Amino acid sequence: MTVSYWQDDAPATDAVEVDVAIIGAGISGASVAWWLRDAGLRVALIDKGDVCAGASGRNAGFVTCGSVEHFSRECDRHGEANALTLWQMCQDNLRLIEEHLIADGLECGYRRRGSYSLAGSPHEAEVLAKTAAQLEGHGVRVTVVDEAHIARHCGAVGFAGGVIYHDDGEVHPVRLVRGIIERSGATVYPHHEVRRIDQTRDGFAVQTRLRRFDASLVVLATNGYSADLHPWFADKIYPTRGQILVTEPVEPFLSAPCYANFVLDYFRQLEDGRVLIGGFRQLARETEVGTADIVHPEIHAALEAFLARHFPQLDSVGIDYRWSGTMGFSADGLPLVGALPGKTGLYIIGGYTAHGIGWGFKAAQLLADLILEGKQPPLISARRFGS
Ligand SMILES: Cc1cc2nc3c(=O)[nH]c(=O)nc-3n(C[C@H](O)[C@H](O)[C@H](O)COP(=O)(O)OP(=O)(O)OC[C@H]3O[C@@H](n4cnc5c(N)ncnc54)[C@H](O)[C@@H]3O)c2cc1C
Secondary structure, eight states: OOOOTTTOOOOTTOEEEEEEEEEOOSHHHHHHHHHTTTTTOOEEEEOSSSTTOSGGGTSOOEEOSSOSSOHHHHHHHHOHHHHHHHHHHHHHHHHHIIIIIITTTOOSOOBOOOEEEEOSSHHHHHHHHHHHHHHHHTTOOEEEEOHHHHHHHHOOOSOOOEEEETTOEEOOHHHHHHHHHHHHOOEEETTOOEEEEEEOSSSEEEEESSOEEEEEEEEEOOGGGHHHHOGGGGGTEEEEEEEEEEEOOOOOOOOSOEEETTTTEEEEEOTTSOEEEEOOGGGGTTTSBSSOOOOOHHHHHHHHHHHHHHOGGGTTOOEEEEEEEEEEEETTSSOEEEEOTTOTTEEEEEOOSSOHHHHHHHHHHHHHHHHHHOOOOSSOBGGGGOO
16 A cells, blocks of 8 residues: 555654564464564564454465365476475474464364365366375375265265365364464554555664554565565565355265365365355456455356355355455465565565465464574575565
């Protein structure tokens, strides 16, 4: 957002001094605050809206491994060793959430029932079978399933086969993020839109309408909104819209969250019986971009058609919620964690390309390691993009 001369009425005197100003109170910002909690730093977590105003409050709550592509395709793209490292970072994300948050009593509907990836065509079933063989070879617990299994355990018809990843999880993402923030010790400043970040002699002046924050270090955890704050992101993290609907409650029938059609579409049954369905942005790739919060009628019609096609038993179910959310798609599909090139003390985290709940807590650990110990993260370092 730009700010006019007339609107620039921030009180010059009301500055808050902190060591770290984290901009963005989603899974990334909250998790960075959590990993910095024992370092004796004064941390401000600043957001233009409420906590979880962005994608972290608008996603499907899958906590899965991997990315936008099946593992065998990730191997073609990044090489098998790198694809495996990326997968293992997500496994670590789940382990760290369990060890540090769930074990600490954080109640966020966390369940570890595994997840399915379902094939929309015989060709995809072959890709999934190849993926399963490769992952099994690396010790990942994965099982190939057929149409009959899917009908029995997912209550869904019309898929050509699939796989179960036995170790994946699911959460209520807003409760997860709130719980992380509560445990982080950071001071939260909601409704503080950051308008400018100026380098000063001692660090940075982070200007919002209500306050200025004088910070030694700044973390941009603004994901899909990042290009609004800094032009470096314009060709690195693209704001990309996703759409979701949620039905009224129905009897339990679905044993675990499911991705379908090359990870483009997804559904799960929530604890209260409602069915969540999302995806189909492939129908409007050109227009489902930007940060506007818009429900797209054609995509919602496709979500309803998906419901009717694959779940005939739910033919008269009502739809209670429809929403959209802004994801940050990176130029190469991988997250970005690191320092902004040429800017000492200005850090970034985001660009998960639709998988930030599966990545965020781990990515934040890697960023904290960089901030506190100077360790560069493997593969997902922002350095790969240069200046
Ligand atoms: C429809 C949908 C479904 C998804 N499903 C899943 C899923 O099931 N599993 C999964 O792993 N991932 C999923 N994702 C992706 C996941 O939600 C994101 O990758 C993740 O939430 C990103 O977290 P974040 O904290 O980096 O960004 P965000 O949660 O977007 O947070 C960025 C924050 O920055 C704030 N901000 C921006 N600009 C400013 C400013 N100038 N000043 C102050 N604050 C600012 C915003 O208000 C926002 O709160 C989905 C996303 C969507 C939209």
